[in-house]
Amino acid sequence: MINVLLAEDQAMVREALAALLGLEEDIRVVAQVARGDEVLEAIRTSGADVALLDIEMPGQDGLAAAAELRRAVPGCRIVMLTTFGRPGYLRRAMELGADAFLVKDAPAAQLADAVRRVLRGERVIDPTLAATALSVGADPLTERERDVLRAAADGSTVSEIASRLHLSEGTVRNHLSSCIGKTHARNRADAVRIAHENGWL
Amino acid sequence: MINVLLAEDQAMVREALAALLGLEEDIRVVAQVARGDEVLEAIRTSGADVALLDIEMPGQDGLAAAAELRRAVPGCRIVMLTTFGRPGYLRRAMELGADAFLVKDAPAAQLADAVRRVLRGERVIDPTLAATALSVGADPLTERERDVLRAAADGSTVSEIASRLHLSEGTVRNHLSSCIGKTHARNRADAVRIAHENGWL
DNA sequence: TGACATCCATGACATCTGTCATGGCGCGAT
C-alpha cells in the first residue's frame, strides 16, 4: 500500500484528486493540506511515502516545501503537480531534487502511474516540457533584478519601487533596464510577463 | 439519476472531478469536454440535465458557452465552476442566466449539492462572493476601451496597439487614459491588473 | 593579487506615456 500526502490549496480540486487516487487499489491518501507550510508536519505525522505538491499555494509555495522536505525527510518521494508548465518551475523542481513533475493538463492516469514509478526510484518528467525548459535556458536575472521586477509586477511606479526596496530611482531604472534587455522585452510590463511565463518570478 | 456534462480544459482536474461526482449515487457524468466550443454538441448528444462549466477554456470560454447553451437548450441547468472568484465573472454569469456559480476553493461537497439544488430550481451562489461582486460594481469600461486595454495587456507599445486595432496613436492613448481613470489605476499596467482581477477582460 | 561580477548610485538624454482641450461623427433616448 502506497501512502500519499496531497498538498493543494483549492479544496475542490484537492478532494477530487483524492477521490481519483482513491480509485486505485494500491494507493491511499493519508493526509491532505492546503498550505505549503503545513507539508512537513503532515508528512511527519502521517508517515506518507510520497508527497504530491502543488506549486501555487499560500504560506509557502510547493517548491519551497519540496526543498524543506528534501532536507528533513530525504526518503520521501516528491511529485510536483502544477497547473502551469513554466520552464523555470521544472528547472527549479529538478534542482531541488523532486522525483516527478506533472502538469494538470496531462491525463489523469499519469498521476497514479507517476506515484508508483517514483516509488520504484524512477524520475518522471513530461518530455515535451523538459525540451522547452532546456531550450528556454536558465533564469538570466540576478537576484536583485528579480526583486525589482517582482516589485514592478503590480504596476508600481519607479519611485514606489525605490522606496519599497530602499533604492534610488536611478538604480531601479537600471535594474529594470537590464531586466528588459535580458528578457528581450519591449518594456517593463513585457519583461514582467515574460519572466512570469517562464517561472522566474 | 442526474446526468451531468463536465467542461474543463485540464484533463487531470476534469477526470478527478468526474471521479468525485462518480462517488455520488444519484449523479452520473455522461459527457466530458475540454473546450468551450464543444459544449453544445456534447449536451445535445448526451442529453445531460446539468452542464458544469469551467470559465478558462480554449476555443470559447465557459461564459460564452453558457450563453450559447442558454439560448439553444433552455431547459439545461448551468453551473459555473471556476478557479477565480472574479466579481465580473459572477456578474456576467448571472446576467447570462447561469443557475449556480462555484469556486474551486469551496469544499468538494458543495459540487454535488449545487448540482442537486439547481435541478430543483434553486440558484446557488457563494454569499461572500456575491457581496464583493455587488460592492465592486459593474464594469465601467466601454467596449472599445476594453479592446484597447486587452491589447495592452501583453506589454505592447502604443504604436503596436494602434496598428493592430487600426487606430491612431492618440486615440489609443486617450482610451488607455480613460481606462486608467475609470479603474483608479496608477498607469497602464496597473489598469490591466485591476481589470483582470475584476474579471473585466 | 588581479580579474570579474554584482550592486548601488548619478546625471544626461531621447523617447514613451498620460493628460487635457477641442472638435467631428453617429446613434439612441427624451
Added chain:
DNA sequence: ATCGCGCCATGACAGATGTCATGGATGTCA
C-alpha cells in the same frame, strides 16, 4: 430635434520611462 454618450482624431504639454556612460563598494574565484 436636441441632448448625451461613445467613438475617433489632433496637438500640446509635463512627467515617467528606458538607455547609456561612468564610477565606487563588495565579494568571489583563479
